[in-house]
Amino acid sequence: MHSDAPKVILVERVSFPLKSAKFARSISWERQGMRFQTCRKLLPVAVLSAILVGCADLSAIREFADSSIATAQYTGLVEDYVNEPLREERYQPVRYHPTLEAMATARKQEEAALLARLAIVESYMKALGNLSADETPSFDAELDALQGKIVKAKFVDEAEASSAAVVVKLVLRAAADGWRQAELKEFIEEGNEPFQTIVNGLRDIVSDGFSIASLNERQAAETYYGTLQKSTADPAAKAAVGEWGVYRVAEIDARAASIKSYAAVLERISDGHQKLYDHRDDFPNPDLLRQMKEYSEYIKSIIKKLNIDVGVG
Incomplete structure (x- = not known):
């Protein structure tokens, strides 16, 4: 948990001369024609129909990327983390409220950077x-x-601030220059290090910061409802307070389970991209593509569970 306001590191707007989308499309059609001519010399006529969509079937990588994209929808987990101190206020004595409100303010300052990572x-x-x-x-x-x-993001870590700018610049360059499958290796080579910094930084915040916040809220709730139960001799009131306490703790536990699952997904995204980087000179290796398929299936299975836990879909 962070009690002090985070160190502010400003990130300059990426200064990159973007070409128009029309120009990028013209480049991409020109490259497609060149790519078609190259492949035509290497492959039999029977497979020329497949050339228009690329020389290699990397659909397993596409599936891995698509499953990873789905993780960006869970902005509610960030909101839960930011608002946790305010929820905890209901369980804590009034003398602790100023401290909790200060924590909520500090986390609000972190929110933009957390959403930017997603x-x-x-x-x-x-x-x-x-x-x-x-x-x-x-x-x-x-x-x-x-x-x-x-x-707008106020990254606490300077390496993350720099990595964020590098990743965005790379994506913009790929779009502006009409990159295609032939540039995939270059994209992965340039993107791996800064991308890993962003993903692993987010995973660490989720697995540590989010989890600790959830644990604090749970302990406060248990103490609060336990004290209320002891304060009354009325059996009906005691039972009602106990039931309400169980309900509140179950809510907190559900959020904690989602946090754990989300951290696991981020770890798989990191591992999967590292695998692509390590084998970037070996596309389309069947064993690599099989592993990418496994990564995507795992991510999709966790996302399905997350959708149930957080009520998405």
Whole structure:
């Protein structure tokens, strides 16, 4: 838990000369034509119909990217973390309220950086999925807004602030220059280190900060309802307080389970991308693609459980 306001590290807006989407599309069509001619010399006529969508079937990587994108929707976990001190107020004596309110203010200052991390993971994985499918990452409102998000974000860690700018610049460059599957290796090479910094930083905050906050809330709730039960001799009142306490603690436990699951998903995203980086010179290795399929299936299974726990979908 953070009792002091975080150190503010400002991130300058990414200064990158963006080409128009029309220009990017023209480049991509030109590259597609060149790629088609190259593949035509290497492959039999029977498979030329597959060339228009790329020389390699990397659908397992696309599936891994798509499943990872889904993790960005759980902004409610960030909101729960930010508001935990205010929920805890109901269980704590009035003399502790100023401290809890100060904690809530400090966490509110962290919120923009936490949401920016989610947006960065989403945009990067969208681009990874596009490239693996031999598609050019597109300019869209979310990608344009991402620059503003990292400017407003107050990253406590300077390495994360720098990594955020690098990842966004890379995604913008891939979109502006009409990158396709041929540039996938370059994208992964340049993106792995800063992407790992962002994902692992987010995972650490979730597994440590979010989890500790949830534990504190649970302990406060148990103490509060336990004290209330002891304060009355009325059996009916004692039972009612006990039931209400069980309900509140169950709510907290459900949030704690979601936090644990989300941290596990982030770890798999990190491991999966590292696997791509380690084997970037070996596309499309069947064993690698099988492992990427396993990563995506695991992520989807956890997301399905998360959707039930947090009421998404």
